[in-house]
Amino acid sequence: MPKMMSQNMAVQPLTLTLGHLYPDQLNLYGDRGNILTLRRRCQLRGIELKVVGLGVGDALAPDEYDMLFIGGGQDKEQAPVAQDLYEMKGIGLWAAIEDDMPVLAVCGGYQLLAHYYRPAEGPDMRGLGVFDAWTEHKGPKSPRCIGNIAISWNGQTLVGFENHGGRTYLGTAKPLGKVIKGNGNNAEDQTEGAVYRHTYGTYLHGSLLPKNPHFADYLIELALQRKFADQSFTDTGIFNGNHADNAAGIGSTVLELQKTIVSPLLTPLEDSLEWEAHASILERLGLYSEAANVLRTHRS
Template structure:
């Protein structure tokens, strides 16, 4: 019997897919199947229409050049993304897409890339990168494990709250102890790795939210998280 469908929109997979962020889409696909759903991945490329039928939206990281290539296209659909977020669509944004969903990203060379203003945050590039293993303590998801590699320094406004606070790592800017952002059903983060395979609670939040919005309920399966748990233990034990 075919499970209920869920559509995962993957934003700009060629330009914004650094440090294995495509693994987040793969993790959502597999976990959706384990929960009994039938996932479909909809790739969104520059020039494509807004993914109006998406149940989950996922965007990854990219170099400054990649961000420059998608900024204008993303801006064409700013109102539609804003409406989707305000309507409760679950969204995962990693690194570059996290930055571009804010108000602006100023590169280390001083170029100002306008964001789409969905998230109340702004990012400034730095000549010094923040690199290393990260552990984030989140009231919502417990300990979130990942790897950061970014030059951006992101400061949150009052319109969002952090995903969590860093127990190990530098996080949003290396100074205020925050990592990522939570706003409605949006999760923004600097964590690569990919982040979802090692953090099933985060992945299942996105899937459950999507299923409830589309089908009215979430039918939880019995995923085998032994490998995810092992990966978390290894990652948590590695030095910064």
């Protein structure tokens, strides 16, 4: 029988590590708020989220992270980032993605994970080709895709604010969701974003995660499931198998894990303000029945 930690020993929280790609260059429209939301939602459950910035010139070692985030920037900022992403971080990022690490890429970051971005002026920016998609800016006279947006996702809604001149077109890539109100990828085909394995590209700013707590928790759950892939969960969400060995190894007691990880995986939080903000965007878009359904569901 494995020995469990003494209850009077110091208990350390579960830890996840998030790599923030290009925090200085790609941080338009408050996208850093996505990381603040992830950190807070982890903290309230006794999970420590460590955030490591990865700038131009930094290599990406995939085994050092549990999640990755890349935000959006202006075209002039994306050019040096595109080169660095391809030359310095491409191999590590591809390895992380193929190993099902959750990755959230917003706006410019989303564009750079497709095949290429063709700006209004200047040469094409080569992307990693994670998504079978491409983006083209149709020139300064073409109207921007700007304003509040709501999409359907997994039987629920995601809301945000979009502001992009480029139009993204999907090849075989699966969209993140279908546009209910707004422009989405290109204001033509009602698609928004793209998905490959556990990598999610989207144009939703605003920030995305503060107004969509269900999507934030979904990403956290993916990270936990992947980190503890050699474990199995019971109906109550507690680790089976070599659970006690794992608990001692990461410096947490079984009791602490029980408080932190429960079915479906994360303990619910008091999210009334978050859902009111979500519903407010739906109301601004004239989606009153959807807003009422959201409030009714989460108040009950």
